[in-house]
Amino acid sequence: MELSEGACELKLLDRLEGHSDRVWxxxxxxxxxSAGVPLVFASCSGDKTVRVWEHAPSPSSASWTCKAVLEDTxxxxxxxxxxxxxxxxxxxxxxxATTSIWENVGGDFECVATLExxxxxxxxxxWNAGGTLLATCGRDKSVWIWEAELANEFECVxxxxxxxxxxxxxxxxxxxxxxxxxxxxxxxxxxxxDDDDWRCVQTLGEPNNGHSSTIWALSFNASGDKMVxxxxxxxxxxxxxNNMNMHSGDGHAPWxxxxxxxxxxxRTIFSVHWSSEGIIASGAADDGxxxxxxxxxxxxxxxxxxxxxxxxxxxxxxxxxxxxxxxEKRLLASASDDGTIKIWELAxxxxxxxx
Amino acid sequence: xxxxxxxxxxxxxxxKERRAxxxxxxxxDEYAVEPIDQPEVFDHxxxxxxxxxxxxxxxxxxxxxxxxxxxxxxSYVRVTFTxxxxxxxxxxxxGLCLRVKLLRSLPSRYKIDIRVAPGSHASEAAVNKQLNDxxxxxxxxxxxxxxxxxxxxxxxxxx
Numbered sequence: 384m385e386l387s388e389g390a391c392e393l394k395l396l397d398r399l400e401g402h403s404d405r406v407w408x409x410x411x412x413x414x415x416x417s418a419g420v421p422l423v424f425a426s427c428s429g430d431k432t433v434r435v436w437e438h439a440p441s442p443s444s445a446s447w448t449c450k451a452v453l454e455d456t457x458x459x460x461x462x463x464x465x466x467x468x469x470x471x472x473x474x475x476x477x478x479x480a481t482t483s484i485w486e487n488v489g490g491d492f493e494c495v496a497t498l499e500x501x502x503x504x505x506x507x508x509x510w511n512a513g514g515t516l517l518a519t520c521g522r523d524k525s526v527w528i529w530e531a532e533l534a535n536e537f538e539c540v541x542x543x544x545x546x547x548x549x550x551x552x553x554x555x556x557x558x559x560x561x562x563x564x565x566x567x568x569x570x571x572x573x574x575x576x577d578d579d580d581w582r583c584v585q586t587l588g589e590p591n592n593g594h595s596s597t598i599w600a601l602s603f604n605a606s607g608d609k610m611v612x613x614x615x616x617x618x619x620x621x622x623x624x625n626n627m628n629m630h631s632g633d634g635h636a637p638w639x640x641x642x643x644x645x646x647x648x649x650r651t652i653f654s655v656h657w658s659s660e661g662i663i664a665s666g667a668a669d670d671g672x673x674x675x676x677x678x679x680x681x682x683x684x685x686x687x688x689x690x691x692x693x694x695x696x697x698x699x700x701x702x703x704x705x706x707x708x709x710x711e712k713r714l715l716a717s718a719s720d721d722g723t724i725k726i727w728e729l730a731x732x733x734x735x736x737x738x
Numbered sequence: 739x740x741x742x743x744x745x746x747x748x749x750x751x752x753x754k755e756r757r758a759x760x761x762x763x764x765x766x767d768e769y770a771v772e773p774i775d776q777p778e779v780f781d782h783x784x785x786x787x788x789x790x791x792x793x794x795x796x797x798x799x800x801x802x803x804x805x806x807x808x809x810x811x812x813s814y815v816r817v818t819f820t821x822x823x824x825x826x827x828x829x830x831x832x833g834l835c836l837r838v839k840l841l842r843s844l845p846s847r848y849k850i851d852i853r854v855a856p857g858s859h860a861s862e863a864a865v866n867k868q869l870n871d872x873x874x875x876x877x878x879x880x881x882x883x884x885x886x887x888x889x890x891x892x893x894x895x896x897x
Binding site: 429551615 | 880
């Protein structure tokens with residue numbers, strides 16, 4: 384699908400209220416949105432709760448309902464949430480230094496495990512593609528890898544030290560067991576398993592055309608040979624690797640800087656997400672959301688990626704998280720300091736009602 | 739607990755005269771929105787108490803009216819403060835107090851930047867980075883000891 388500026392519009396479908404403090408993050412349940420299963424996502428907040436939202440199939444009633452409020456477990460801000468690939472478990476990381484694992488039992492969410500070990504704030508959680516490993520990171524500068532065993536037991540298999548400041552986000556590669564972490568120390572680190580010994584195989588920092596301030600988030604394209612990162616330095620950076628080498632098993636294929644997108648946000652960029660069809664969405668402290676696509680103009684000196692659409696004032700306050708939905712529709716959810724979550728549809732003008 | 743003060747003998751300056759907020763005249767539209775300006779922002783923060791002295795940030799010249807930049811149209815404010823000594827370990831607490839006071843006093847549409855004056859602190863870049871990382875600010879404000887400290891410094895400023 385070819386997309387170009389002016390050929391798309393962003394439609395606000397819903398504005399969800401419920402959290403009583405800033406919404407930090409949200410995560411779509413990957414097992415929903417197709418085969419008749421209604422879309423579900425979770426959101427987490429400074430109000431110490433997690434909310435689970437479900438799309439109501441009936442077109443006449445309100446589109447989204449809050450199916451569950453996960454409360455009285457975390458005692459401080461819930462900063463991050465992530466569904467296991469099969470959609471059965473939800474991991475939540477909190478400033479209270481713990482990570483909770485929730486299981487959906489007949490519509491009720493039960494806290495089935497609590498992972499302790501970080502010295503203070505947990506800032507991000509991420510499942511690997513197989514659902515066998517969970518990574519967590521936090522202000523104590525460390526990254527932990529937990530192995531999911533039978534009966535909801537989680538064993539810490541590695542504590543990775545290497546960052547010199549707090550670690551803002553962890554993210555597994557979409558197909559391989561390679562972990563990426565980004566930090567207040569302005570670097571991205573790549574961690575790989577070498578004979579059951581996890582170690583840092585690459586550091587992407589300023590000397591490699593990396594970021595010059597805190598990196599808040601990163602996201603991969605569908606094939607996993609490109610990644611995008613966003614930063615307090617007001618830029619987005621695209622990185623690439625040679626996917627063939629990565630699969631050959633001959634050690635680590637290094638990532639290299641491909642291009643930098645600057646001048647699109649004028650305050651800290653907190654979130655970036657690459658859709659399965661190749662659209663990059665970014666959300667920032669300037670209250671705006673931007674969309675980018677690969678530039679296929681074919682001009683030799685043209686930019687590699689171009690702005691598709693910009694939405695000023697997407698929220699009343701900072702946009703903390705943007706996430707594309709699974710399934711057929713081109714839906715984006717955004718979470719903000721204003722306490723709301725918005726559901727957007729990016730529709731192509733040329734094809735009538737989109738997608 | 740007896741602890742050594744970072745700056746035992748700070749210079750104390752006279753307070754600036756308070757500007758009377760002009761009452762709306764009979765002819766003015768009483769519903770007209772009055773833009774937020776520099777003196778108004780200064781009034782919000784001048785009486786914040788220094789974390790280790792009984793004096794206000796104004797009396798210690800940690801903040802002055804000139805060090806406040808306001809753009810009401812853009813909903814933007816930047817406060818530049820000057821710690822009393824170059825190695826002041828209280829700088830992050832002072833910055834946190836300034837941010838909390840402005841968060842509570844200004845409309846939520848405002849974007850707030852807080853920084854130490856260029857050249858006024860030995861670890862200027864690190865202090866500025868920490869003060870403007872909202873995640874670290876949020877975490878600090880969930881720490882009861884820090885909240886007590888901030889509340890004590892802010893108490894005189896709610897007049």
